[in-house]
Amino acid sequence: MLRVHYSWYQQPAPTSPVTCDCGWAGTWEDLDQEPFEQLLQLSCPECDTHTNVLFPTTAEIRDAAAAGNPDALKQLQSVDQQRERRTKHPEASSPTQLPGLPADGPRILRVDHEYPERDPRDPDGPWLVVMAGSQILWRQPAYWEDVDGGERFLRIVWERYGDQIDEVDLSRAALCYICGDRWNQLGRIEAAALGPNAPRPEPTDTRSTSVEQGESALPPSDRDGPPADSTK
């Protein structure tokens, strides 16, 4: 039974009994979990036989929410909040949007992650910021586990300032927020921070595909739910 694929809202309840061909028996929530870009992989703790549960698309979330599914209602709220935030604070889509550096500016730019907790008057964070010394050059929303967005942003920073700087110093906080639990993507983001001359990392997650910008991840508070709309 562990070889079947499930859609998000059709998966068994957490306490449903599960048996594996190897003899293991437990419940659905006892299975080992590993999240990927578009699905959650659930594995038998004994023999690693696995099944995949596809994260819901926005359309599936809306359908399930309309049918009164409480998880979907929560997820839909998060999807809508994220859409609002992206509309209110658009991300850089071109290097020309970023301001210039003074001619005698620093040769190292820092890309950091600003937590809203640092400033309770700022309800729109967290942010990714580009700092030249103590000056903030650019600020845009940071999205948890938005590896594609983080990589795109670092590429834009290099395109904009590459001929004026030697280094982008990506803070540990920014790296961790961009990658979230997707540790296999660390190399990709580190390489993007090193700039265009960095060696390309070996692909580590062949199942991952590019997610359309817009609704790729839920904030950390919703990590008990799936990333929204990850099937494009």
Ligand SMILES: [Zn+2]
């Ligand atoms: Zn097994």
